[in-house]
Amino acid sequence: MRAAVLETQPGELIIQDIRLDKPLAGEVLVRTVAAGLCHSDLHFMENKWPAPCPAVLGHESAGVVEAVGEGVTYVQPGDHVITCLSAYCGGCDYCLTGRLHLCNNRAAIDRKPGEPPRLSRPDGSPVNQFFRLSSFAEQLLVHEHAMVKIDKDMPLDRAALIGCGVTTGLGAVFRTARVEAGSTVAVIGCGGIGLNAVQGARIAGAGRIIAIDMHPAKLEMAEEFGATDVIDASKVDPVAAVKELTKGGVEYSFEAIGLKSAAQQAFNMLCAGGQATVIGMIPMGENIEIHGPDLLSEKKLTGSNMGSNRFRVDMPRYVDLYLQGRLKLDELVSARIKLDQINEGFATMKTGAVARSVIMFD
Ligand SMILES: [Zn+2]
Numbered sequence: 156m157r158a159a160v161l162e163t164q165p166g167e168l169i170i171q172d173i174r175l176d177k178p179l180a181g182e183v184l185v186r187t188v189a190a191g192l193c194h195s196d197l198h199f200m201e202n203k204w205p206a207p208c209p210a211v212l213g214h215e216s217a218g219v220v221e222a223v224g225e226g227v228t229y230v231q232p233g234d235h236v237i238t239c240l241s242a243y244c245g246g247c248d249y250c251l252t253g254r255l256h257l258c259n260n261r262a263a264i265d266r267k268p269g270e271p272p273r274l275s276r277p278d279g280s281p282v283n284q285f286f287r288l289s290s291f292a293e294q295l296l297v298h299e300h301a302m303v304k305i306d307k308d309m310p311l312d313r314a315a316l317i318g319c320g321v322t323t324g325l326g327a328v329f330r331t332a333r334v335e336a337g338s339t340v341a342v343i344g345c346g347g348i349g350l351n352a353v354q355g356a357r358i359a360g361a362g363r364i365i366a367i368d369m370h371p372a373k374l375e376m377a378e379e380f381g382a383t384d385v386i387d388a389s390k391v392d393p394v395a396a397v398k399e400l401t402k403g404g405v406e407y408s409f410e411a412i413g414l415k416s417a418a419q420q421a422f423n424m425l426c427a428g429g430q431a432t433v434i435g436m437i438p439m440g441e442n443i444e445i446h447g448p449d450l451l452s453e454k455k456l457t458g459s460n461m462g463s464n465r466f467r468v469d470m471p472r473y474v475d476l477y478l479q480g481r482l483k484l485d486e487l488v489s490a491r492i493k494l495d496q497i498n499e500g501f502a503t504m505k506t507g508a509v510a511r512s513v514i515m516f517d
C-alpha cells in the first residue's frame with residue numbers, strides 16, 4: 156500500500172510502498188477513506204517533538220473495516236469507524252477510573268517482541284506506527300481499542316476530523332474544563348482546534364465567547380462558529396481587551412496554539428477563580444511563567460490531552476450533534492487533497508490560512 160513516511164526529523168513526507176501485516180488477536184484492518192492533516196503531525200515533521208523514524212505519520216482518520224483478528228467482536232467487516240490515538244489498555248489505574256485518555260499501559264495493546272511489525276518496508280525492515288495509527292496510508296492496522304464504530308450516515312471525511320481536532324477542542328470545553336451555561340469564555344487561536352473550542356462553548360451554553368486570533372479571516376469563521384466577540388491580537392493586547400470586555404476577566408480560557416506567550420495570556424485574562432486550559436502542544440523544553448501571587452485568587456492553569464476524551468462515548472455523540480445540524484464540520488474542511496499532495500497540504504497549513512486539509516483515498 157502507499158503511505159507517507161517521515162524518514163528523518165526534520166523532514167518532508169515521502170510516499171512509499173509500505174507493507175501491512177495481517178491482523179493478529181485484538182487487531183483490525185481498516186481501509187482508510189479520509190485522513191486529516193493535523194498540526195501535531197507538522198510538529199513532528201519540524202522536529203519540535205521527537206518521533207522515532209522512519210514512521211508513517213497521520214492520526215486523524217476514518218474508514219471501513221476490512222478484516223478483524225482473532226477475538227475481535229466489537230466490529231466486523233463493513234463497519235464504519237473513526238480511529239483515535241487515545242488507545243486504551245482497559246486495565247491500568249487510569250483506565251479503571253474512567254480516564255482512558257491518560258492510559259499508562261498502552262504497550263499492552265502493542266505487538267509483542269517476536270511478533271512481526273505491523274508496518275514494514277518491502278525488504279522486511281520495520282517502520283514505526285505513529286501514535287499506534289499511521290493514517291497517512293491506504294490502510295490502517297490498529298488495535299480494536301483505538302477505534303469507535305459510527306453511524307453509516309456520517310460522511311467519512313467529516314468523521315475523520317472527529318478523530319483528533321474536533322474531539323480535542325470540544326472535549327477541552329466539555330470534559331477538561333466543564334464549561335457551564337452562562338459562563339464567560341475566551342479562546343486564543345482560531346484554527347481547527349480553537350474553532351471547535353468556540354463551538355463547544357456555544358453548545359455548552361456559554362454566555363460570552365471571545366475569540367482571539369491575528370488573522371481576520373479566522374475571526375470571521377469564529378463568529379460563524381459561535382463567538383459573541385472577537386479580538387484581533389495583532390492590533391490590541393488581548394489580555395487588556397478581554398478584561399475590558401468582561402469587566403475583570405473570563406471564567407474559562409483556552410489556549411489553542413501551543414505558544415508559551417499565549418498560554419501566559421490565557422492565564423492572565425482570567426477572573427478570580429477562573430481556569431485556563433492549554434490545549435496546544437508547547438514545544439519540548441519551554442517553560443510557562445505565571446505571576447505567583449495570582450494563585451491566591453484561585454486561578455488555575457491546566458492542560459488538556461485529546462480533550463480528556465472517553466472517545467467511544469464522546470465520538471458517537473459528536474456524530475449525532477453533526478447529523479442534527481448542531482455541530483459545524485462542513486466548514487472545517489477547507490481542502491480535499493490526494494495523498495501525493497500531502498507536503499503541499501502541510502505547506503499551506505504553515506501559512507496559517509487554512510482550517511483543515513483532508514486526504515481522500517479513493
Ligand atoms: Zn491531531
Ligand SMILES: [Zn+2]
Pocket residue numbers: 243244245246247248249250251257258259260261
Ligand atoms: Zn490503561
